[in-house]
Amino acid sequence: MKIGAGALxxxxxxxxxxxxxxxxxxxxxxxxxDPLNGSITVFAASSLTSAFNxxxxxxxxDHPGFTAQYSYGSxxxxxxQLINGAPADVIATANTSTMQQLVAKGLVDTxxxxxxxxxxxxxxxxxxKGIKTLxxxxxxxxxxxxxxxxxxxxxxxxxALKAANVTLTPKSLQxxxxxxxxxxxxxxxxxxxxxxxxxxxxxxxxTGIPIPDxxxxxxxxxxxxxxxxxxxxxxxxxxTSAVSGDVQTQLLADGFLKPS
Amino acid sequence: MTRGVTRRPLLGLLIxxxxxVLFIALPLIGLLLxxxxxxxxxxxxxxxxxxxxxxxxxxxxxxxxxxLVIGVPLAYxxxxxxxxxxxxxxxxxxxxxxxxxxxxxIALQTALGRTTPIGTVLDHFGIVLPFSTAGAAIxxxxxxxxxxxxxxxxxxxxxxxxxxxxxxxxGARPWRRFWRVTxxxxxxxIAAGAALCWARALGEFGATITFAGSFPxxxxxxxxxxxTSFEGxxxxxxxxxxxxxxxxxxxxxxxxxxxxxxxxxx
Numbered sequence: 001m002k003i004g005a006g007a008l009x010x011x012x013x014x015x016x017x018x019x020x021x022x023x024x025x026x027x028x029x030x031x032x033x034d035p036l037n038g039s040i041t042v043f044a045a046s047s048l049t050s051a052f053n054x055x056x057x058x059x060x061x062d063h064p065g066f067t068a069q070y071s072y073g074s075x076x077x078x079x080x081q082l083i084n085g086a087p088a089d090v091i092a093t094a095n096t097s098t099m100q101q102l103v104a105k106g107l108v109d110t111x112x113x114x115x116x117x118x119x120x121x122x123x124x125x126x127x128x129k130g131i132k133t134l135x136x137x138x139x140x141x142x143x144x145x146x147x148x149x150x151x152x153x154x155x156x157x158x159x160a161l162k163a164a165n166v167t168l169t170p171k172s173l174q175x176x177x178x179x180x181x182x183x184x185x186x187x188x189x190x191x192x193x194x195x196x197x198x199x200x201x202x203x204x205x206x207t208g209i210p211i212p213d214x215x216x217x218x219x220x221x222x223x224x225x226x227x228x229x230x231x232x233x234x235x236x237x238x239x240t241s242a243v244s245g246d247v248q249t250q251l252l253a254d255g256f257l258k259p260s
Numbered sequence: 261m262t263r264g265v266t267r268r269p270l271l272g273l274l275i276x277x278x279x280x281v282l283f284i285a286l287p288l289i290g291l292l293l294x295x296x297x298x299x300x301x302x303x304x305x306x307x308x309x310x311x312x313x314x315x316x317x318x319x320x321x322x323x324x325x326x327x328l329v330i331g332v333p334l335a336y337x338x339x340x341x342x343x344x345x346x347x348x349x350x351x352x353x354x355x356x357x358x359x360x361x362x363x364x365x366i367a368l369q370t371a372l373g374r375t376t377p378i379g380t381v382l383d384h385f386g387i388v389l390p391f392s393t394a395g396a397a398i399x400x401x402x403x404x405x406x407x408x409x410x411x412x413x414x415x416x417x418x419x420x421x422x423x424x425x426x427x428x429x430x431g432a433r434p435w436r437r438f439w440r441v442t443x444x445x446x447x448x449x450i451a452a453g454a455a456l457c458w459a460r461a462l463g464e465f466g467a468t469i470t471f472a473g474s475f476p477x478x479x480x481x482x483x484x485x486x487x488t489s490f491e492g493x494x495x496x497x498x499x500x501x502x503x504x505x506x507x508x509x510x511x512x513x514x515x516x517x518x519x520x521x522x523x524x525x526x
Contacts, residue, residue: 077491143374143388145473148488150495171391172473173480175491183473187375188390 035237036063040229041087042070042238043078045094045152045221046176047117047194048251050201052092055241055250062246066234074151074176075099082107082226089229090238092221094152094195099222111224114242116257117195118216119153119160121209122184122202129190131209134164137191145189147180148173156217157193164215181206195219200255220259291507294500303501311477312485312502315393316462319481320404322397323461324454327405331457332450335409336442339416350413357406364402365470372398372471395472396479400461407460408453415449416442452517459513463506482506 036059044052049072056068071078075093079101082088091108093099094117102108123131129142137144147154154173161168171189174180177198183189185205199208223242225235241247243259252258296303303309337343338350356364372389373379382389389395423445427437443450465483472479474488482502490499 074491080491080496141386143391145391148474170475171388171478172475173488174473175488183390186369186373188369188373188388188473 035233036066038231038234039067040089040231040234042068042090043088044072044092045075046072046178047197051251051254055247058246076150088226089235092223094221095219108224111222112243113220113259114223115221115251115259116218118218119193119211120196120199122194122199122206123191125207127207134166138166138168143171143190145172145183145192146170153177156219160217197255296497312482316482319397319400320458320461323400323404324458326401327408327457331405331408335412339413353406353409356403361403361466362470365467368471391473393478396468399467399471400464403464403467404457404461407456411453412449415446455517
């Protein structure tokens with residue numbers, strides 16, 4: 001979409017159109033029409049930490065007057081907090097089932113799929129244990145940690161291992177993927193299953209071993225505006241940006257897959 | 261006498277005092293109101309709860325045992341000798357009382373983690389403290405043992421040492437005096453210290469999950485199970501059941517301790 005067309009549309013549509021434009025779209029926008037204004041709170045799955053934090057810097061540069069506070073954690077934790085009344089404007093989950101709990105409680109409108117992610121095996125730098133496949137994780141004496149059941153990346157890992165017919169006893173069930181990565185980084189664990197994007201975000205402190213698509217689990221992320229949000233305009237604009245704007249661009253740059 | 265003056269309650273104090281009582285009571289009432297009493301019996305004996313309960317008892321008892329073995333000698337030396345650097349040691353031992361438990365967990369991780377010098381040696385023998393029940397017990401001992409040392413030391417300092425002197429004049433050797441006179445006399449404070457240490461170990465969460473992780477049957481103790489039910493899988497009902505169980509144990513500790521042992525502290 002080109003900015004010239006957007007500027008001619010009624011303000012509501014302009015707002016969404018502008019938010020959907022890239023970082024280069026600096027012309028033809030009046031400050032009053034920019035919906036990305038004021039402050040919002042975004043609850044987001046911990047695998048989104050790096051992408052959202054990077055995107056936030058660009059958003060704040062392009063939209064003076066806009067700031068977002070982020071609370072990262074396991075999707076289930078965040079959803080439980082929202083059900084218990086935690087104040088937020090936007091929620092982004094790493095699966096559809098946790099989001100569905102919010103839909104069922106009537107706390108959000110229709111969620112939108114905005115990206116996908118898949119699993120990767122994560123090991124110490126240089127892969128000293130020579131792990132190549134999911135089946136290698138069941139080796140005797142290998143310390144593997146996973147995310148807990150109910151945590152999206154934990155559920156995906158369980159599904160992938162089951163599909164590959166691999167039986168293993170993890171040493172610990174961590175509460176989100178950041179805590180899983182931390183155990184491999186510290187050397188306590190030999191290997192773990194996390195999202196591809198977690199491996200990208202961890203940089204050279206770990207090595208990722210790809211899992212073939214046939215054995216992999218592709219998880220869909222969803223984002224929605226909370227009905228209780230006091231800043232619906234900015235919240236909706238952020239969602240739009242996540243689906244097709246600057247935030248989406250950053251997600252793809254960080255290794256996330258397109259939603260469809 | 262000033263009896264008539266002091267006995268009349270100051271109304272201005274009554275209101276904040278009532279708020280104080282409610283402040284403690286309301287959350288507990290809230291917890292009780294949310295208990296699903298019809299499902300409670302079956303949940304309490306479910307394998308998840310029993311596994312966490314067994315593990316919690318196991319870890320906390322090991323933690324008390326560790327604390328007794330190393331804590332009582334330290335308390336004795338602090339109370340009865342002019343050990344150089346005594347004040348520094350006492351301060352160090354008291355530190356876990358005020359240190360945020362998660363900091364304790366991170367500290368244990370940096371000292372005993374798998375890639376640390378000590379961890380590397382242990383790993384050679386197939387022992388990895390993080391992720392193991394032993395690791396969970398060590399984390400609990402780290403947080404709990406100051407209670408034992410402080411209680412026992414206070415007990416030993418308060419008592420005069422005439423009995424030991426008499427034993428000495430009767431020809432009892434130092435070790436015999438320690439075992440036959442000092443220890444029996446210190447028994448009430450050791451019991452009180454052990455009970456406080458045990459209660460603290462049983463409720464320990466931060467240091468344990470940070471250092472030892474969380475896995476059912478290995479490191480997922482009752483408080484960790486309550487937390488993971490609440491936060492990880494969103495099973496609020498199970499979290500409340502586990503909380504109720506911990507509340508019941510805490511009340512039991514208080515009731516048992518009230519008259520029999522806490523007297524040793526006064």
